[in-house]
Amino acid sequence: MDSGNLAWSVTATALVLLMTPGVAFFYGGLVKAKSVVSMMMMSFGALGLVSVLWILYGFNMSAVDSTWAFAGNPFSDFGLANADNDTLVGATFGATFAIITVALISGAIADRAKFGSWMIFAFVWSTLVYFPVAAWVWGGGWIMSLGETFGFSTNVIDYAGGTAVHINAGAAALALALVLGKRIGFQKGIQKPHNVPLVMLGAALLWFGWFGFNAGAEGTFGLLGTEDSSVGLIIVNTLGATAAAIIGWLVVEKLKDGKATSVGAATGAVAGLVAITPACANLTPGWALLLGVVAGVVCALAVELKWKLGFDDSLDVVGVHLVGGLIGTLYLGFFATETGLFVGGNAEQLILQAIAAFGVLIYSFVLAYAIGFAIEKTIGFRIKNEDEIAGVDTVVHGEEGYLLAERV
Template identity: 85%
Template sequence: MDSGNLAWLITASALVLFMTPGVAFFYGGLVKAKSVVSMMMMSFGAMALVGVLWILYGFNMSGVESTWAFAGNPFSDFGLASASSDDLVGALFGATFGIITVALISGAIADRAKFGAWMLFAGIFATVVYFPVSAWVWGGGWVYNLGTSFGFSTEVIDYAGGTAVHINAGAAALALALVLGKRIGFQKGINKPHSVPLVVLGASILWFGWFGFNAGAEGFGALGTEDTVVGLIVINTLGATAAAIIGWLIVEKLKDGKATSVGAASGAVSGLVAITPACANLTPGWALVLGVVTGAVCALAIELKWKLGYDDSLDVVGVHLVGGLVGTIYLGFFATETGLFLGGGFEQLILQVVAALGVLIYSFVIAFILGFAIDKTIGFRIKNEDELAGVDTTVHGEEGYAMA
């Protein structure tokens, strides 16, 4: 790897790592003032634990030698003792994806989860779900080779994590929301953000870091060559996100009578989610359409929890699961040259749907079993009286805004 590619990959890794504090700010602003420390600690806990596990064995698990292998051998280079310098930089980049995937899940169980139980879930989920799924999608596994397995002329497109990150996290979030149950007083209007500026700050950090998230993979060798698609990636990351804000705000204005800054921030995140798998395989115009559609669809999807009765506290399902599905399946219709409406047949659409559903079902089932087991043993949810008193003081002994 030349010095330019190496420098960019390190920079991109730092950008993606910074996204997890962005999630902490975004989620932290959305919850009650007496839950902000707990919410941010769940993101920082994921940074710590998943980072360690990735170095010990997760990176080894993220690549497979045969299409239908579950994961790589976790002990093949335990602790990365024999990895080359280039491999270590690649491991750094991969670690940041695993970290943010796990951190995203935490938004579904805001205000009511034990920190220790969350950390136990995070470590096991990373090991048995994220590390293998990353191998399936990017490391030579069944998703990566699905087109070949079907005898198709194309393969699944997931450039930066529509399946491995967002559908994966969103499905797990739904599972945990069902396991932990509803917050006390669950009803429409319960979810008033305690700090709108924190929400907007978090979304802004996410948008900033997402350029490393989407364009970072170009540091593995394509930068500076005629094969690079980095220009397309970065303009689509801008365009789809901007258009999603517009789509969300239009729906919000029509539905609620006001366009809000929290809606703008949520719309931006939904657009970022949707463009993640598609950033290198859409023309800029189709990326704008994807953004508008995703913003509008996700603005409507967050209402499902009130109709269906599951308490996804911070709309991880409505934004990440739905946004990830829209972005992944949209490629089946509009991917350049292979999409159904742009010169291809049904092959791309079939591949996108199968990959999305495969990851969704696996993540949901394992997360539900894992969450249920933790809840029935050490307990996953804090006591009702502790929830009313405030999870920050009862779990962490801290207050987000202690007044002298």
């Protein structure tokens, strides 16, 4: 790796790492004031735990030698003891993706989860779900090779994590929301964000870091600056789709509720970022703008499903990440440059995208439900009702997010 690629790789890694604190701020602002510490701690807990697991064995599991292998050998280079410099840089970049994927799940169980149980879930789910899925999508596994397996002229496209990150996390979030059940008093309007500026700050940090998320691989894998580099396309699509999604979300809010809100703008931006993640390198800017609008509109409507279907996804991980990930992944089947159904290709790309998307969705949901159910039935996953009413921050962490000084 030359010095330019190395510098960008380290920068991109730092950008993506910053996204997890961004998630913490975004989620933290959305919950009750007496739950903000708990909410943010689940992101920081994931950051600590998953980093260690990735270095010890997760990176080893994220690449396979044969198409149908479940995962790589976790002990092949335990602790990265023998990795060279370029491998270590790539491994660190990959760690940031694993961290944020786990952190995203926590939004579905806000206000009612035990921290220790969450950490156990994060440990088992990372090992059994994220690390193998990363191998399937990017490490030579069955999803990466699906087009060749079918004899198609194209392969599955997931540049930065529509399946491995967002569908994966969204499906797990739905499973945990079902396992833990509804919050006390669950109904539409159960709570309002306690700190809107914190939500906006979190969204801003996410958007900032997402340029490393989407464009980082161009340097990490030695592509930045070469003639076939698509970094320009990636960054303009990351900007455009996100901006268009804000507009789409706000229009829906205005028509539906009569007001366009700042929380809606922030959430719309996240929906656009989610949708463009798998597609950033394979759409022309115009189609990326359309994708953003579609994601903003559909996700704004999808977040209402929890009230109709009766599952308590506290912070709309399902409506934004699962639905947005599905939109971005399937959209490529229609509009991916040269291979999409409507832009010179045929149905092959759409078939591949659908199999990959729903394959990851089903696997993640089933495993997350089983892991969460086992934890709930043994040590317990959900806090007691009286503790939920009193406030999870003081009960679980012995801290308060805001302590007003007494007047002397």
